[in-house]
Amino acid sequence: MKKVMLLAAGLFLAMSTFAQTANNKTTEKKIEVTGSAEIEITPDEIYFNISLKEYLKGKSKVEITTLEKQLQKAVVDAGIPKENLTVENVSGYNYDYLNKKKNPQEFMASKQFRLKLNKLDKINIILGAVDAEGIESTRITGYSSSKMEEYRKETKIKALQAAKAKAGYMVGAIGEQLGGIIEIQEINTDSYSDVRPMAVNYMAKSADMAGGISDVESKTIKVRAEVRTVFGIK
Incomplete structure (x- = not known):
């Protein structure tokens, strides 16, 4: 009989702990925001x-x-x-x-x-x-670009920093303090601007071709990153 009562008591205690944990999770304060960043580079x-x-x-x-x-x-x-x-x-x-x-x-x-x-x-x-x-x-x-990996990393860092800044001022607007990071998810990374390839028709000693190439050289690439973040609220 004692064994059955002890088992029942242990089960009741486990259920109470689970209910308390679940309740804490539902009442945990958090904020979810997205952050994005974009840098413009000259292709090499x-x-x-x-x-x-x-x-x-x-x-x-x-x-x-x-x-x-x-x-x-x-x-x-x-x-x-x-x-x-x-x-x-x-x-x-x-x-x-x-x-x-x-x-x-x-x-x-x-x-x-x-x-x-x-x-x-x-x-x-x-x-x-x-x-x-x-x-x-x-x-x-x-x-x-030969430094594309560096640019990708830089853009992701800036996107994450932008997300934190956004979460900070939104939480501060209601008199709360931002807590630690809970979750980070890349939404859209390593994205390039839509630079359409330009056809160049070859003509010997053509000034038009030289002008077209000069215009292409001035083009830039936009590297973009976007992240979804979840922060706790103190």
Whole structure:
């Protein structure tokens, strides 16, 4: 009988403790706020796509390998590491495929390259060293920064600081004091501004192209971070 009574007493005590804990949780004062931050940076990594294509010069075909060697040499001569030039895609077409001719002169190959640059001041020199007839198109495809991880960290810290400041003045407005942090959640981090890639049509010795590149160089990237936080109220 004593064992049963002790067991019942222990169960009652456990239930009372649980109820008290649950009650404390429901009455705990807290505030939930979001904080955001945004910094603007100048990119030092620009990705430039160059598409080369074979073509007929009289009755002779200018091979894609010839054009590729011209581009590779131009990149190295401009003082850019050769590793910065990579192949993106290879394709080809045949004008007389319907007639099923197998004349190699009629099959034209094309090759797309991606060139990583820190500035666009040498792009005219590079493209000018490649046979203009063999350049099908050029295009800026993206921007980034070599210090992006540092900028991401900085933006997240500022977002968290903004959340704390907001919680502080909101709690202070009702005569309360802000307590410690209870929860932090990243809502939207590593977000970049919508910088649309700008196409640049290559024209030998074109002043318009130089002007377009100058305009692109002035563009900036906006790195944004947002956090959700929960603070206690003293």
